[in-house]
Amino acid sequence: MTIEAQHEVDTFDVELEADVLVIGGGPAGAWAALSAADEGASVVVAEKGYLGTSGPFGVGAGTGIYYIMPDDQEQRDTIVDARQPIAYGLSDPAWGYRVFDQSYANLDAIAKWGYEWPRTPDGTRESRGNLRGPTIMAFLRSILVKHNVTILDHSPALELLTSDGAAAGARGVNKQTGQTWQVRSGAVVITTGGTAFLSGILGDKTHTGDGYLLAAELGAEFSGMEFTGQYHAAPSETLLTRGAYRSGVGTYYDNNGNPTREGRQMVNAILETGGAWDQLDRTDDPVVQDLVRKTHPIAFQYFERKGIDPFKERYPVSFVLEGTMRAGGGIAIDDDLATSVPGLFAGGDCTSREKLTGGGPPGGGPASAWAFATGFFAGQSAARFASSYGRQSATREVTAAGRFGTGRVTKREVAPDEIISVVRDEMLPAQKNYWRTGPGMTASLSRFESTWRGAIPSLGWLAHGNAKLTARDRLRTREAVSLLAAGRWIYASALARTESRGLHRRTDFPSYNPEFEGQHLISGGLDEVWVRKVPHVNTLSEKLKVA
Amino acid sequence: MIEFINEATCTDCGKCVEVCPTDVFELGAAGVPEIARLDDCTSCMNCELYCPTDSIYVSPIRTPEVGLDKAAVIASGILGSYRRAMNWENGQPPVGTGDNWALQLRERRGESPPDVKGDRDGDIRMRLYNVRDRNLIPVK
Numbered sequence: 001m002t003i004e005a006q007h008e009v010d011t012f013d014v015e016l017e018a019d020v021l022v023i024g025g026g027p028a029g030a031w032a033a034l035s036a037a038d039e040g041a042s043v044v045v046a047e048k049g050y051l052g053t054s055g056p057f058g059v060g061a062g063t064g065i066y067y068i069m070p071d072d073q074e075q076r077d078t079i080v081d082a083r084q085p086i087a088y089g090l091s092d093p094a095w096g097y098r099v100f101d102q103s104y105a106n107l108d109a110i111a112k113w114g115y116e117w118p119r120t121p122d123g124t125r126e127s128r129g130n131l132r133g134p135t136i137m138a139f140l141r142s143i144l145v146k147h148n149v150t151i152l153d154h155s156p157a158l159e160l161l162t163s164d165g166a167a168a169g170a171r172g173v174n175k176q177t178g179q180t181w182q183v184r185s186g187a188v189v190i191t192t193g194g195t196a197f198l199s200g201i202l203g204d205k206t207h208t209g210d211g212y213l214l215a216a217e218l219g220a221e222f223s224g225m226e227f228t229g230q231y232h233a234a235p236s237e238t239l240l241t242r243g244a245y246r247s248g249v250g251t252y253y254d255n256n257g258n259p260t261r262e263g264r265q266m267v268n269a270i271l272e273t274g275g276a277w278d279q280l281d282r283t284d285d286p287v288v289q290d291l292v293r294k295t296h297p298i299a300f301q302y303f304e305r306k307g308i309d310p311f312k313e314r315y316p317v318s319f320v321l322e323g324t325m326r327a328g329g330g331i332a333i334d335d336d337l338a339t340s341v342p343g344l345f346a347g348g349d350c351t352s353r354e355k356l357t358g359g360g361p362p363g364g365g366p367a368s369a370w371a372f373a374t375g376f377f378a379g380q381s382a383a384r385f386a387s388s389y390g391r392q393s394a395t396r397e398v399t400a401a402g403r404f405g406t407g408r409v410t411k412r413e414v415a416p417d418e419i420i421s422v423v424r425d426e427m428l429p430a431q432k433n434y435w436r437t438g439p440g441m442t443a444s445l446s447r448f449e450s451t452w453r454g455a456i457p458s459l460g461w462l463a464h465g466n467a468k469l470t471a472r473d474r475l476r477t478r479e480a481v482s483l484l485a486a487g488r489w490i491y492a493s494a495l496a497r498t499e500s501r502g503l504h505r506r507t508d509f510p511s512y513n514p515e516f517e518g519q520h521l522i523s524g525g526l527d528e529v530w531v532r533k534v535p536h537v538n539t540l541s542e543k544l545k546v547a
Numbered sequence: 548m549i550e551f552i553n554e555a556t557c558t559d560c561g562k563c564v565e566v567c568p569t570d571v572f573e574l575g576a577a578g579v580p581e582i583a584r585l586d587d588c589t590s591c592m593n594c595e596l597y598c599p600t601d602s603i604y605v606s607p608i609r610t611p612e613v614g615l616d617k618a619a620v621i622a623s624g625i626l627g628s629y630r631r632a633m634n635w636e637n638g639q640p641p642v643g644t645g646d647n648w649a650l651q652l653r654e655r656r657g658e659s660p661p662d663v664k665g666d667r668d669g670d671i672r673m674r675l676y677n678v679r680d681r682n683l684i685p686v687k
Contacts, residue, residue, distance in 0.1 A: 053566050114642060117644070120654070132644050134633070175570050200609055283656075
């Protein structure tokens with residue numbers, strides 16, 4: 001097995017230049033592109049799927065979003081304060097105000113662009129707190145087009161470009177045409193979302209941690225990767241890990257018919273009684289039932305199409321991993337959304353959300369606000385960084401930064417799908433990742449290490465008879481590396497945190513450990529994974545005090 | 548997972564091919580979209596939403612349906628039900644949500660103050676209750 005010359009010919013079917021390249025076209029990527037364009041930057045967005053339908057936001061029919069009012073101090077303080085007890089000492093309240101102020105501004109911009117927010121029945125007030133994902137993304141896409149943003153759909157980035165240690169663009173393929181592309185840019189924003197390790201939740205198939213690998217190959221670091229033991233109930237056989245449709249009207253039951261709660265109780269109900277059930281039995285008002293049905297279209301398509309009346313009968317639910325698609329760990333960023341790599345910025349679910357929600361769950365509303373706001377900030381920072389290069393950014397010498405799975409091989413001893421299945425075996429089961437143990441994670445990590453050493457250094461992609469199959473093979477190869485790398489950072493961090501806190505639960509260390517009070521775990525590395533403890537600082541609060 | 552395309556009403560416009568985030572479709576010889584990579588489908592239903600003629604049926608479950616009667620599903624009139632619920636028309640979104648069901652629900656259900664006796668988070672729950680309607684923005 002030999003890795004052939006990595007790029008036999010350094011030419012690409014599509015070659016573009018831009019001040020800012022945004023990788024990932026969900027809500028964070030869309031806002032990054034818009035804010036960069038507003039700064040006067042030329043912008044390209046490379047999206048793995050389709051900008052408008054990809055990811056958990058593009059498929060969610062109803063997603064909440066938090067915002068705070070500019071002139072209502074009580075509302076502002078309450079919304080920000082409410083997150084602090086469930087952030088476990090690892091958030092910065094100033095970031096709460098900053099994020100929810102920005103999400104308000106973004107939602108206000110949407111209103112100014114002509115989007116009609118729903119009004120109260122008396123017509124006097126409107127709410128911007130509930131988003132229909134596919135509808136709002138279609139709207140944002142039309143705004144991006146008006147801002148002259150170039151959108152590359154079906155175009156996953158496979159590796160970053162670098163120049164003097166700074167991020168300088170990316171290369172990838174088009175899944176639909178098999179074409180290769182290269183974008184040289186003055187700065188790069190990664191907004192590729194989190195990953196659920198292909199557990200089968202809505203929007204998870206495009207979300208394989210690709211941005212983590214791209215960033216790590218240039219030396220970016222991660223924070224809070226242990227706060228990732230996030231699971232959610234979904235009607236069995238479906239991908240609907242959404243709670244909003246049943247909030248206030250549903251009751252969960254264990255397999256013996258006793259009421260149970262989301263979270264620890266439900267996991268134990270499933271493990272101990274063999275199953276869990278749900279019924280929307282807390283209202284018998286037909287008007288409320290009808291409005292619940294209409295408010296949550298995608299959830300109710302399941303009931304309608306399967307012939308289930310959820311108000312009258314119980315339906316089975318499973319507990320499914322959502323991972324970093326709904327938990328706080330991710331790429332470490334500073335107050336400007338810069339990573340530790342010059343010219344590389346990140347926003348949305350692929351970043352660590354600890355500044356906003358600490359070690360606890362970002363939930364739907366704060367997470368949407370985080371995507372809208374940090375995407376916006378990251379695009380702005382990237383445009384400013386790129387402008388310091390002026391025209392030079394497009395002509396400087398660049399090299400490809402991909403280190404694993406980017407070369408072509410003539411045969412493979414381990415297929416990417418086999419690597420992915422090892423990762424899923426260790427990450428998906430609630431017995432391993434919801435309830436974590438030292439010995440369990442040591443065993444998982446040792447399997448990951450032997451898989452990495454045995455398969456990854458020699459891993460490459462196979463050329464196929466047609467360009468499209470080749471493009472898909474190249475993507476799958478990189479996805480396997482990304483998922484394995486993410487699993488290693490998660491369990492290495494989780495093993496190092498010898499306590500339980502927030503979305504990190506250890507049965508061998510069930511309580512807080514004062515040693516970890518106010519301590520973040522930063523992790524990184526590809527050849528060797530490392531973890532280090534760093535004390536929490538309210539960086540933004542401190543800065544604002546000085547200012 | 549996507550179950551079928553209704554060839555009788557499909558106009559071969561190719562929109563489903565364009566918007567599918569996981570590239571499930573392939574344009575066949577005659578320009579007709581075909582389900583080429585079923586395993587990649589995530590049941591996101593966006594192909595249904597963007598289809599201008601309600602010619603696609605996606606099952607909400609993650610595995611192929613056993614013994615699904617295509618003719619009966621078409622005859623039931625369910626094709627397009629997700630699009631209608633989302634207020635999309637002819638493959639186009641409304642400019643806005645197109646309804647206010649969530650706000651009607653909020654008003655109908657009302658909310659009484661939380662019982663916070665002995666609750667260590669009682670203070671913040673009560674504060675949240677007190678500001679619950681203060682994110683509503685007056686219409687100019």
